[in-house]
Amino acid sequence: MNGPTRKMELLPTLAPVYGGGLIVAFLPEDYVLPENIRAFLIFKGSQQRQITEARVVTEDNAFHAVIPDHEPPEEVDVSVYIQLPSHKGNIIATERFTFYLDQTCYLARYLAASVHNLESLEDWDYIQGPNFSLEQEDFSTLDERLTSAFQHLILPINWNLLGD
Structure with a gap:
């Protein structure tokens, strides 16, 4: 063989x-x-x-x-x-x-890193920057892709969606 x-x-x-x-x-x-x-x-x-x-x-x-x-x-x-x-x-x-790395990966990383920062979504220049842009996003599949991207992230053991 x-x-x-x-x-x-x-x-x-x-x-x-x-x-x-x-x-x-x-x-x-x-x-x-x-x-x-x-x-x-x-x-x-x-x-x-x-x-x-x-x-x-x-x-x-x-x-x-x-x-x-x-x-x-x-x-x-x-x-x-x-x-x-x-x-x-x-x-x-x-x-x-x-x-x-696609823009969904960058979005997941951004959201995970900014969970403790209430003003993070106010930085429109970054949100519409070169790594990802919500204006160009395919929303019909975003939930599934974002879930997969979050599952792929290696997050600290004490990380949670609600922050501190």
């Missing part, structure tokens, strides 16, 4: 550091997937490695998985690892993927 790893196509090719979206890894059409396999996507960065189980979609020669959260923001290697029924396995493809 050992052999050279192949290139693959990833959709999307980047995601915010809080993850959560769907990633699809497409193998070349000429690659024949073995039957009855389990598949995993391995996200390997400079400080973290995450492994997530992937759903095999044989008709598309693809794998579907949930994008994990990742820190720090960086470009990582994403590899497809398949396991045969005999429990032998191998990495069959690798591609680059980017985790980045």
Whole structure:
């Protein structure tokens, strides 16, 4: 089962550091997937490695998985690892993927840092600054993204939403 790893196509090719979206890894059409396999996507960065189980979609020669959260923001290697029924396995493809800080991350960090400051939302220049702007925000998905961004934050043990 050992052999050279192949290139693959990833959709999307980047995601915010809080993850959560769907990633699809497409193998070349000429690659024949073995039957009855389990598949995993391995996200390997400079400080973290995450492994997530992937759903095999044989008709598309693809794998579907949930994008994990990742820190720090960086470009990582994403590899497809398949396991045969005999429990032998191998990495069959690798591609680059980017985790980045989006404006929702900056907003979550700002809100978490300013929970003790009642005047923090009065600084309109900062709120409409280069890192995030509520004027350009997609409010239809903001709650879900902001929740994910907050879950990704590493907050002090005594931090709470109500402040002091």
